[in-house]
Amino acid sequence: MDKDDMLQLTSPGWVDRPVENGRQHGEPMVLAPPPLLQYWQIVLRWKWIILGIIAAAFTVGLIVTLLTSPQYSATSRIEISREQKKFTNVEGVDSPISDRDLEFYQTQYSLLQARSLAERVARTLRLSTNEEFFAAHGVDLSGSLFTSGAAQKSGAAETARREKMAVDLLLDHIAVSPVRGSSLVDIRYVSGSPTISAQIANSWTQQFVAQSIDRRFASTTDARQFLEGRLADLRVKLETSERDLVNYAAQKGIVALGRTKDADGRTQVDRTLVSSDLEALNAALATATAERIAAESRAHQQSGGANADALSNPTINDLRQKRTEIAAEYAKLMVRFEPDYPSAKELAQQLRTVDAGIAREESRVLNSRSSDYQSAVLRENALRRRVEQLKSGLSRQQQDSIQYNIYQREADTNRQLYDGLLQRYKEIGVAGVGANNIAIVDPARVPDSPSSPNFLINLALALVAGLGLAAIATFALNQIDEGLRDPTQVGRILQVPLLGSVPTSEGSDTLTELQDTKSALSEAYLSIRSNLAFSTDHGIPRALMVTSTRASEGKSTTSFALAMVLGRTGKRVLLLDADMRSPSMHSFAGLPNVTGLSNYLAGADNWHETLLETPSRGVTLMPSGPTPPSAAELLSSDRITTLIRQASEQFDHIVIDSPPILGLADAPLLTRAVEGIVFVVEADGVPIRGIKTSLARLQAVHAHVFGVVLTKLQSRLSSYGYGYGYSYGYGSNDRDA
Template identity: 55%
Template sequence: MDPKASGLGQGGQVNDSYAVPPILKQYWHTALRWRWLIGAIIAGALAVGLVVTLLTPARYTADSQIEISREQKKITNVEGLDSSTADSDMEFYETQYALLRSYSLGERVARKLDLGRSDDFFAAHGITLDAGRFGAAGQSNLTAGQLAAREKLATKLLLDNIEVSPVRRSRLVNLSYTSRSAGLSARVVNAWASQFIAASMDRQLASTADARRFLEERLGNLRARLEQSEREAVGYASRNDIVALASVRDNEGKTQVQRTMIQSDLEELNTALNVARADRVAAESRLTGRGGDDNVDALTNPTITQLRQKRADVASDYAKMIVRFEPNYPTAQALMMQIKSLDEAIARETARVGNSRAQSYREALKREQDLGAQVAALKGRLDDQQHNAIQYNIYQREADTNRQLYDALLQRYKEIGIAGSVGVSNIVVVDPATAPSTPSAPSLPKNMALAFVIGLALAVIATLALEQIDEGISQPGQIQQLFQLPLLGHVPLTDSSVTDGIEDPKSYFSEAYFTIRSNLAFTTDHGLPRSFIVTSTQPAEGKSTTSYALARIIGRTGKNVLLIDGDMRSPDIHHLLGLDNAMGLSNALAGDDNVAALIQSTPYKGLSVLTSGPKPPSAAELLSSDRIRHIVGELQGMYDHVIIDAPPILGLSDSPLLGRAVEGAVLVIQAEGAAVRGVRAAISRLRMVNTHIFGTVLTKIKASELAYGYGYGYGYGYGDDVEHKAA
């Protein structure tokens, strides 16, 4: 046989044919192992789901939708008086959602619909009221305590059955209420929306009232501060002779004084001084200018002008007279006398005008000096006033600031009064609820799907728990993974007898042991071991069957095989072959040197048997001597192979003692029987006495394990219709 087919390579190394399958296949294998349990759990869950669905009263869900706009509350427009921080949109809407689920809103709805007195409301939620605590059904004269208890219970029921579902990325919120009454569900959800709007407006009005009270208090304080600051500004101006003739307010509301009385007087006096100075210069110029008739004053003086005109007329007459008469002519002399008289009058008038210029100069000079003194005095007063104006401006700025704050708060106070009287809500109902025509629960498809999921989950949990609790070995690949030992083969569980299974070379049973024999041939350099024991962890794992089957299979190949029943405590080989057990191994160990006489022949080719013999007082005591070595050595000279059916390892010392006398051991492990820790303990005991373990044989594998066993059973019973046990 090909070594690879046996699961062993040269030197007894395991190849990949018995490797642990992928994790998904392991899960599938586990599911197949526990398929009846899984099916039962899922079927039970579906049955429970069906019963619950059929017994659950119908429930109706009414839906409504509202829109919540972002509020922008602001008490004042003045920097420093408003809140310095504003909630983000997320915080605002999370607050609104919490308010929609608040206990106070539930109380409002319960009182609005008078649910405390409604027996139908409690019946719609499957609640039977305790007459002592809540009053009897239909009782009209409830006590205050009973009514309060009913309202509290109604509020709790409302909160338990209302559902608030915000619509993502929008300002919309869906409200749903579920009860056994379609009409009640619609009334409650509509009342929930309307009472939420009313509660929001109440909070807004309360906030407006608080703001008005706050502003009234602030306005009173600012009014007092404004009056005080204005009094201080006016008092300071009065004490320091600061009289403002013109003042204006700039864009920031600050008072700007453009002119004071001193500034106005100084401007007027300075203008008069300039005029006086010009008059004095003109008078001085006239005073120091040339005299005579060409003098400007003389030329412009009306008297002198008249006298000169009259003289010119007389002189003209005199000139005409001289042309005809002599100067001594009386008329001519009279004209001459008149001319002289006029010249004297002109001279006198001119002299008088000159004296008048000096007087005018002196008057102009005095007026200039007086005005200069007044201007100098006003400049001093203005300088003092400008120094005092610094403090005055401080008082004035404080008064302006207080007035600005007062005016702003007064305006905001008026706006809040108007807004409070309008009562505009930022919440509107988009879709009011109507009574649903079909129940929302129970839903048979949903409940059955949920029951299936729950049943599947319970089945998975139960299966995994049982897998963890079950320490048995169910998969051939686990042998190498858990114990690092070669797997020589695995034997299916059959309901036929051992002898019948071995007799049929095409049976699963026979094919399995032929494979084990083939794999065992690769465990040593010289082929099949000359001598070995077949043992197990605990009784009833199939070690006797395995030793018998291997002896039969090896004998068929033409080898002389001796099968020794080494289990002197509970022998079984003589039962399998129908032999007498009066004499056997125990006699040889006790001192009978004629071992050959103790061996019995069988009708099977190449097979001889040494039964266990009479049960000794202490089998371990017999095996602990060196006689077993001599007996095995002697028998190896007589037979090609010596196979010993050894007792189970745990709790007994027989198998380790027998293992010292042979080349090695074959460990039989029952599928889903022996615990992992027990197998490890058995392996450890064999290795403690330096017994080489050729490999393991996994026995009693169910047909289902072979059918879904990842190919381990491929070829067993090929072309055969032999039926085998499935469980």
């Protein structure tokens, strides 16, 4: 392996990995460029079209801005509350839940843009007869029927037409913009007059508030009429039911002292005069019975025993206290004296006197028990008889109360209905009295400067529109132009290895650049030769064919350049011009084309006589020879295979310049005589579908394609890294070795 092969092995573009996306073992891996770089390449490719579209859009935007009449925008702001504020705590006809619905604000926004509101504003401001209003919107009414002789005949029709036109103009120029996250709404009106804009914006909000109030009051009219009829009927029923109730109570002697209401709100009679008397007498009877039992208990106690009356009698308690004191003094004297002692006798006499007094008092208490007991028995019996009498009267009254309660419930029901309807009737009358839920926050002011056209914004929009149109046009053109534009597309689209890329020749003479080892063109083909060294297991193929999809893609130049590069390495190279329909190799070498391949294929025995030495080192040329009547018939014979086999014994490499593939049978016939094919593709040339068709023809004859050489590539439009020449650090000795 030569030095160039060693240099390629150490370059960073080579990897040793298994086959991936059509790339074989040992082939260079070409990564796709970043998306931004791809977009930049597309922009550079179509830059003049992009700049033209942007300039045209910018110019149109400038002209439209300068020709547009100034428009003035006036904005008023209102607040729409969910809950209606009221001075009175009175419910209206509408349900209060309706203000809390999710659709509430959307309904209000729609009402702000309703045609009925626009008609109301038009009538209030008399816009149908306001010439300034129509002039502010660019409407010329100078030729209307109002200024002609037929005005009297068609005045009504013209008025209706103007009113409709005014309403349409209002709806077209009004804008409702809710303030996000709040209950505020901006109403903006735009026209050619600042005064008209402010006037209509303010009138719009005022009429919206008035319309809301009118709508709320109008909704109560039907309800009031219905309630009036119902109240008249209920009034008669209430009077009748109350009269029946009073007459029945007087007839049965029912005097109600207390009433309560049940769960349904109906009145029930709890206490009457009879039940109240019975309750009081029954309580007195219970008390008398208890007193009689207590008196009887006291009467049955023994006379000498201690009882509650005696214990609670203050006289007896005082006497007993006095006896205790005397007894204590008497006991003290008995300690020192005899009972006959005068003082002792006196104390003993006092004890006897006190004991006699206690006995008299206890006797008096026992005598009073009997009289109390008799009195209690008499009182209890009298109360019991009265209670029995009241029980009989109450029983009869309870039976009468059943019908009484029926009359009472009917009267209560009628009264409840009447009171409810009467209250509702009164409430509806004042339901609209209160603060409206719509309030004007900021009235519109007459604008000082026009809101449109905005010079900078319009130019920015024109620029954005131009960029958008340019992007669409670039995308469309980029899709229509299907040629390969970047080396990275070869592996991704064709699934074929990339051998190398050849830049566009900067000079006028391609041969001169190929002979200059320092040129970018020569460096490109040197890189391709090095890549071919890895296409087979024995290095550079012994016999290879160079072909393309169509003519003028750089096929012949590539054949000649590969032969020159191989010859520089000291190899013996045979350059075989097999394009007998349009030969060109002899002109590259500056040699005649008298005899050549066609002579040998036609039957000549000595092919060595057709060989010509070229000025290039190590390169021998076999021209195509005279143009045969049918090149395909000559190539279909076995003589071409024999020629390649015999030439391989004398030359290290054979490079065949083949005709294009599409439309000809020559190239597929030549594939059976070579190891493989170098396929040349012109950048931005043949559409991808044509390239794939050519590769499919080669695959159909089982030809081996070593890879693709992308020619005529403009480096400024590609992301592929060029830098051919000495910028890579190659020395002249390395290339000439």
